[in-house]
Amino acid sequence: MPDVLARTPARALTRPVQVGPVQVGGGAPVSVQSMCTTDTADVPATLAQIGRLAEAGCEIVRVAVPTAAALDGFAEVCAASPLPVVADIHFDHALAIGACRRGASALRVNPGNIGSWERVDAVIDEAGAAGVPIRIGVNAGSLDPAFAEREDLTHVEKLVGSATSFVEHFRARGFADIVLSAKAHGVVTTVEVNRALSRELPDVPLHIGVTEAGTLRQGTVKNAAAIGALLMEGIGDTVRLSLTADPVEEVNVAWDLLSAVGLRRLRPELVSCPTCGRCQWDLMGVAAEVERRLAAVRAPITVAVMGCVVNGPGEARGADIGLAGGRGKAVLFAGGEKIRTVDEADAVDELFAEIERRFV
Numbered sequence: 001m002p003d004v005l006a007r008t009p010a011r012a013l014t015r016p017v018q019v020g021p022v023q024v025g026g027g028a029p030v031s032v033q034s035m036c037t038t039d040t041a042d043v044p045a046t047l048a049q050i051g052r053l054a055e056a057g058c059e060i061v062r063v064a065v066p067t068a069a070a071l072d073g074f075a076e077v078c079a080a081s082p083l084p085v086v087a088d089i090h091f092d093h094a095l096a097i098g099a100c101r102r103g104a105s106a107l108r109v110n111p112g113n114i115g116s117w118e119r120v121d122a123v124i125d126e127a128g129a130a131g132v133p134i135r136i137g138v139n140a141g142s143l144d145p146a147f148a149e150r151e152d153l154t155h156v157e158k159l160v161g162s163a164t165s166f167v168e169h170f171r172a173r174g175f176a177d178i179v180l181s182a183k184a185h186g187v188v189t190t191v192e193v194n195r196a197l198s199r200e201l202p203d204v205p206l207h208i209g210v211t212e213a214g215t216l217r218q219g220t221v222k223n224a225a226a227i228g229a230l231l232m233e234g235i236g237d238t239v240r241l242s243l244t245a246d247p248v249e250e251v252n253v254a255w256d257l258l259s260a261v262g263l264r265r266l267r268p269e270l271v272s273c274p275t276c277g278r279c280q281w282d283l284m285g286v287a288a289e290v291e292r293r294l295a296a297v298r299a300p301i302t303v304a305v306m307g308c309v310v311n312g313p314g315e316a317r318g319a320d321i322g323l324a325g326g327r328g329k330a331v332l333f334a335g336g337e338k339i340r341t342v343d344e345a346d347a348v349d350e351l352f353a354e355i356e357r358r359f360v
Contacts, residue, residue: 014205014237017133017177020084020105022059024179025205025237030263032254033207033240034247035062035088041073047080049247054082056251057266060238062086062108071098078103086135093119100130106179108135111166112142124175133177135207136170138163140184156189160196167201179238180204183211190226198235205237212242219243220253224260231261265300271319272305279307281325281344289348290323299359303351321354323347334358 016026024031034053038046040063050061061083065074078085084105089096093114096107100123107127111120127134140155144162147153153161163182170178180201182193190210197206210226213219223241230236241254258264272287287305294303304322317336324331330347332339332354342350 013202015176015203017179017205019060019086019133019179022084024060024207028237030231030236030258031059031238032057032251032258033060033062033086033238034058034250034254035240035242036064037247038063039073040064040066040070040077043073043076043080046073046077050077050081050083050085052248053251056248057255058083058247058251060084060086060105062088062240064088065095065099066090068095068098071095071102074099074104075102078105089114091115093123096123097126100126100132104132106133106135108137110137110139110142111169112138112144112162117169120169121173124170124173127177128173128175131177133179134170134175135179135181136163136166137207138166138180138182139211155184156192156196159184159189159193160200163193163197164200167204178204179207181207181209183209185210185212185222187222187226191229194230194235195233198233206235207238207240208236209240209242214244216243216245216249219245223253224257228257228261231258231263259300266298268294268297268299269302270294270305271302271322273307275307280327281307281330283307283325286323286325286344286348290351293348293352297355297360299355301355301359303355321351321358323351 012027014025017024022031036046036049038049040046046063053061063077063085065087086106086108087099087104088108091113096109099107109123114120138159143158144165147158147161159182163180167178167180182197184190184193194206194208208227208230210222213222227239239254241250243250255266259269270291275283290305301320304319306322306324308324321334325344325347328344330342330344332342332350
């Protein structure tokens, strides 16, 4: 099954930007990003976390470069990383220039907190000479001063105006390898800002995500609501679903979301009914065990766990394979058709033996 299940005309309009081997924009698959939580100067720890992220399906990784002391470690990370590495820079333009010279696949900078335009231009010129793309990242805390204090503008208008003005400045400087993000912690603001940017700058690839979204549960809900809506409208070329959690969880949630909206499938989708008074087996326990074991499967299949032997196979007819149980037994089925009946105690093992035989 192909990795990309659907593309939209809006997404194909954006300009392709190359972040290492990963194309962002220009109709490429929506790429998945995350950010390391390690001290970049601790090279072994940072590379270990990048390895875990890569295994989970992360395609672009960002690391913080907060001080000059982190630059040597950053260079080592870039040289050994299995993923393209983006340098996350705030306040000090010299760090951005240093990261370009040490192997960055891209920079993330906010012109609103770098300082003077002379400093921003020095970063633009260095990145242009090195062939390093830049993500212009805008948020409420560091807007273009020309918009930040205007009382006649809404929060959305300030974010859009700042982002647009920064892009125009970069283009006037002759720099076009731009990815743009304008982030907020609210769902409605995130959607409105990115809709506006897609209209105002239809050729600029958008990095979308809800910033400061919260812990695993709340952050997943907020990202799913905002980013899911945008992706289904064809808005967004790369995603980072920020969570106050292990960054591997960001990658897991991102892939689940891309699968749910029909854009990309890397791993299985689990379909399970919500249980009811007719259920006569441990549906919740079996579903949890199947979900746990599916985490190790790399196949874009749909797996069902249903609570009713009578109706389950029919209700999950679209699943590639599944179980429906009751009274100590379970029916193993594929495409709505029964394969065999097994004991409930053996059902999960039988299911995964069949998955291994058919799909892996």
